[in-house]
Every structure is written in structure tokens, then in C-alpha cells.
Amino acid sequence: MTMPFDADSELTDEALLALYASGNRGAARTLTLRLTPRVLSLSARMLGDRSEAEDVAQEAMLRLWKIAPEWRTGEAQVSTWLYRVASNLCTDRLRRRRGVGLDDAFGEGVEPTDEQPRVEERMQTTQRATALREALAELPERQRQAVVLRHLEGLSNPEIAAVMEIGVEAVESLTARGKRALSALLKGRRAELGLSDDG
């Protein structure tokens, strides 16, 4: 019933999902190793919280396991479906956070609080990554989702359109607005982040 991981690695996500649905343990392992990092990456970048991102990744994968027997071949990309589920779960969490007022701590132009310290002594790359994470947390959910999918997860605009269930033009609009907002949020930190001497 099981087969080695290497034997499966050539198969598409969809083929593996069909094998998984038929009870194949090897397919379960391969899909876990292949898809969990992607879902976790997206979730972590959308939520900015590793622990919450792990919960979302597990939940999104669980939904994949459950839907596997009903998966209709050729109807959607497994990764697209999974990104959609994960980003919707993230959006739900972001809205709940807002509901309890956690976002209030990050008004425009406000420096990060002690919970997300800017670590001066770290390398510049780490500083930049941290600053961007903080700025992303300020964006409206849809803009954040589009920017993360486009510029951090490397999806194409049509792929993002499929994930977000909107048109390509709407994706372009969201990413453009998102990037403008990020630039504005990070404007005062350009020198600190080594982006410009005149910051």
C-alpha cells in the first residue's frame, strides 16, 4: 500500500491527492512534505505570527485531507485551492484580531511596540524582513493577501485571481495599492534599513 517518497515526487499534486484518497500512505507523506511549507509560508507572512500560522497550516491541510475523496479532477489546482483556504483562514483571524482591538496598536506611522521589537543589532536583511512584516500587518487584508501572494509566494496575477476569486485587474489594483501603502509606511525608515541615505 505505501511507496517510497522518491517514487511519488514526480507525480502532480492532483495525482497524489487521488492516491491519498484511495488510502495510499506514501501519497499522504509526499503531500504533507510538499504542501505544508507553502501553506505555512503564506500563513506566516499574512499573520506575522508563527504559532497562529502553524495552526492555520494544519487546518488548511486537514480540509484538504477531508475533501480529497470528492476532489474533481481538472477543476482546480490543488495548490490554488489550498492557498485560497489558507488565506481565507488568515483573513478570518485578522478580522478577529481587529475585532478585539489588537490592530489599534499599529496606527499609521506608529512605531512597533515591544512585542515586535526592531532589533538594531541584527543583520540588515533581518531588519528589512522585520520592517516589511510589520508594514504588511498594517495593510487591509485583501491588499496584504495580494501582495504576499505576488511578491513573497511568487504567484502570477492569474493564479492570484484564482486564489482570491476576483479578476486579474482587481489583483493588479490590490497589489499596486498595497505597495503604495507599504512605501508610505516604510518611508521614515529608509535610512535605517539601508535603502537611502536621505531618509
Added chain:
Amino acid sequence: MAEFEKQSEQELEALFKALRDEPEEPSSDLLARVLADAYEAQDVRTAEAVPEPAPVAPQPARRGGIRGLLDMIGGWPAVAGLATATVAGIWIGYNPPAALDDLTLSVMESSYSYDTSLGSMLPVYSELLAEG
């Protein structure tokens, strides 16, 4: 303006790259949890897929006595037929049709040629006396 946007785009790209360079690798614990979920979902489906034993048709309650016997032979219509046959048999026994009588006699006479009169069936009285 275009120059400003280009610079802004480049700066943002530098930030995106910084974040991309910090990959979010799943911990072994997370992978184990995800895989455990996968196996559990498979096991649940496998358990559901095992065919259940076919439902047994409810057996009619066993009935004893006359009711049971009736059920066995086919109910009241069968009893009526049985009763008719019985009465006919008894009637024929007591009052056989003449044709049947002739047939019986002809068969018996042709097969057995011994005396069937009452006198021949009784022992000879004088012989009994002689034996004492």
C-alpha cells in the same frame, strides 16, 4: 514622479527579497501533526468503506401448535383438501365401489388358490380334543 516610483519599487523589492530569504520552514512537530491528521482521515474513510453486514430480514415469530402446523402445510385451504381426501378414503373403506370389489376378487383369486371360507380358517375341533 516616475523616477520616484521606480526607486520606491526597487526599495520595496529589496524588502520583499529580505523576507523571502527568511523562509518559514515547518517544524517537524507541525509536519507530524499534519501527517497524523492525514492518516486519521484515511483511517476514518477506510472504516466507513468496510461494507456492513447485510441487514437480516426480520424473521416472522415462530408459532407453535396448530398454527405452526397450518403454516407448514400451507394454511387452511390445504387443511380443507386434506379433510376431503380423508373422508373419501374412509368412505371407500367402508363402502367400496362394486367395480373395486370385482377387481380385488379377481386379483386375489388369480394370485392365491386357497380356501378362504370360514370353515377352512378354523381348526378341526376333533383334532383339538384328541390332543387333550
